[in-house]
């Protein structure tokens with residue numbers, strides 16, 4: 001319970017942080033980037049099994065220079081299985097391509 005509250009507080013705090021404008025997602029130079037993973041915390045807004053995607057309101061991801069925002073990610077079938085609308089989760093993201101590899105409820 002403590003963990004859940006801490007995670008919820010973190011998301012709230014992150015959401016309140018001023019957004020730093022930064023383009024995200026694939027760019028013309030994306031193919032030259034090496035694949036890397038990043039960790040994020042967010043709340044699941046919707047899950048679309050048909051398209052294999054998850055919409056999250058995530059906090060800033062410092063390692064990627066991303067501000068907090070709501071966006072839709074592609075997710076692996078395994079990650080989709082653990083995704084439930086309304087949950088606060090920690091997720092592992094692969095870039096470039098913004099593919100969610102894993103979702104862990106908090």
Ligand SMILES: [Cu+2]
Nearest residue numbers: 024066069071
């Ligand atoms: Cu985003």
